[in-house]
Amino acid sequence: MDVIFISIFFLGFFLWFLTGISLMYHFIKLCLVDACGLRSLTELDIQENDIDHKSGKWLSCFPENFMSLEVLNFANLDSDVNFVALERLVSRCKSLKVLKVNENITLEQLHRLLVLAPHLRELGTGSLLEELTPRQHSELKSAFNNCKNLNILSGFYEVTSIFLPVLYPACTNLTFLNLSYAALRSDELSNLLIHCPLLQRLWVMDSVEDEGLEAVGSNCPLLEELRVFPASDPFEDEILHGVTETGFLAVSYGCKKLHYVLYFCRQMTNAAVATIVQNCPDFTHFRLCIMNPRQPDYQTGEPMDEAFGAVVKTCTKLRRLAVSGLLTDLTFEYIGKYAKNLETLSVAFAGSSDWGMECVLKGSPKLRKLEIRDCPFGNAALLSSFSKYESMRSLWMSGCKVTMDGCRMLAQEMPRLNVEVIRECGNDGCQADKLYVYRSVAGPRKDAPPFVLTL
Numbered sequence: 001m002d003v004i005f006i007s008i009f010f011l012g013f014f015l016w017f018l019t020g021i022s023l024m025y026h027f028i029k030l031c032l033v034d035a036c037g038l039r040s041l042t043e044l045d046i047q048e049n050d051i052d053h054k055s056g057k058w059l060s061c062f063p064e065n066f067m068s069l070e071v072l073n074f075a076n077l078d079s080d081v082n083f084v085a086l087e088r089l090v091s092r093c094k095s096l097k098v099l100k101v102n103e104n105i106t107l108e109q110l111h112r113l114l115v116l117a118p119h120l121r122e123l124g125t126g127s128l129l130e131e132l133t134p135r136q137h138s139e140l141k142s143a144f145n146n147c148k149n150l151n152i153l154s155g156f157y158e159v160t161s162i163f164l165p166v167l168y169p170a171c172t173n174l175t176f177l178n179l180s181y182a183a184l185r186s187d188e189l190s191n192l193l194i195h196c197p198l199l200q201r202l203w204v205m206d207s208v209e210d211e212g213l214e215a216v217g218s219n220c221p222l223l224e225e226l227r228v229f230p231a232s233d234p235f236e237d238e239i240l241h242g243v244t245e246t247g248f249l250a251v252s253y254g255c256k257k258l259h260y261v262l263y264f265c266r267q268m269t270n271a272a273v274a275t276i277v278q279n280c281p282d283f284t285h286f287r288l289c290i291m292n293p294r295q296p297d298y299q300t301g302e303p304m305d306e307a308f309g310a311v312v313k314t315c316t317k318l319r320r321l322a323v324s325g326l327l328t329d330l331t332f333e334y335i336g337k338y339a340k341n342l343e344t345l346s347v348a349f350a351g352s353s354d355w356g357m358e359c360v361l362k363g364s365p366k367l368r369k370l371e372i373r374d375c376p377f378g379n380a381a382l383l384s385s386f387s388k389y390e391s392m393r394s395l396w397m398s399g400c401k402v403t404m405d406g407c408r409m410l411a412q413e414m415p416r417l418n419v420e421v422i423r424e425c426g427n428d429g430c431q432a433d434k435l436y437v438y439r440s441v442a443g444p445r446k447d448a449p450p451f452v453l454t455l
């Protein structure tokens, strides 16, 4: 039989919506045992699902003659699994290439899995907190050393410094290192990166600070994608450490192939951004989040308009842009005028008047998705360019100045659009706090919850 690929994500998602049933065990049993046609299932990925199940039994419902699995990902599952069943499954699925386990898998168990599946291409580890005896340490290191095909490493839910050297032998061929859950210090990251000469994608937390990013600049000449996430909630905790323009600059000098960046930082300057895009003019994705809303260039006190002006003027291949910091309408004039290939734009706490949004709607011919929150854009902006919405996939506006009247007018003028307001109050004069507009050939959706008003 041909390989049957089912996306459990998709089916699981569907079941979730249809019936609220979330019992993984019954679901998988149904797929594998009752409908035996799915014996050649190759991919089981439940990463994106919110599964509330009470036991790890689901792993034991794979029949003994089931051997076709190539991808097994239960990284986000919030419970213990039946390890004996997992071990048996991994040992008989000889073509398993991707294995991403959850936090509950211990280091010792990880070791046993690696010995059974040295051919893995992608590994997501469990928790890496336990103390290892010197013997366990060297055994685990040698298990990693045998993983000659490993390209992608993620997981690292909790990690201690002592553990990291175990990974070094497996770093040689890594192209993607995903440390987005591991609050590494700069020295820990530098020591790791020395062993990763082929890295193309790197996700880290801002706990690595600028020094960690300087190590990225000096060790990762092939880097194409960098994402730096905040280690603590920027809106709740005081931002003490984190990264600044210094780290980003260092990466841009060392990594000439960089074209995708997501960067949460404490501070930024116009001059730094202009230099960064000079160094790396091929950005397709530029998502810069200065974590204090409306923060100006901290050196000059000026708005950050020229920074994003430099991005859209220099990076002609730009497809996705997220802007932040203190921004006037000038930023949006630049975007409308220069961002000819822009498809997705995210805006928060920016702009001075309706003119800003109007510039984007009138310019940027390839714009598909526009998401705006907490900006002074109102009905005049929303209604300034009806035909633009025909070519766009969606518009999201929250915390802006559009009113129910404005939304109704848009719905009347453009009957083929779905105009949805997520309601806080029903009067026409009041603000439409959250607006979602999208094109659909199917008409209004039938499953909207009661607080969604379809106009």
Ligand SMILES: *[C@@H]1O[C@H](CO)[C@@H](O)[C@H](O)[C@H]1NC(C)=O
Residues within 6 Å of the ligand: 078, 079, 080, 103, 104, 127
């Ligand atoms: C393992 O799963 C249980 C739930 O079954 C959870 O309470 C526990 O915290 C998890 N242990 C680890 C080490 O993640």
Ligand SMILES: *[C@@H]1O[C@H](CO)[C@@H](O)[C@H](O)[C@H]1NC(C)=O
Residues within 6 Å of the ligand: 147, 148, 149, 150, 169, 170, 172, 173
């Ligand atoms: C890296 O990959 C090459 C071939 O692609 C292989 O020969 C080598 O053993 C790998 N090295 C490690 C440490 O995995």
Ligand SMILES: *[C@@H]1O[C@H](CO)[C@@H](O)[C@H](O)[C@H]1NC(C)=O
Residues within 6 Å of the ligand: 075, 124, 154, 155, 156, 178, 179, 180, 181, 203
């Ligand atoms: C990176 O790792 C985190 C945590 O394990 C995970 O949620 C995320 O999906 C991973 N990203 C990719 C692209 O694999």
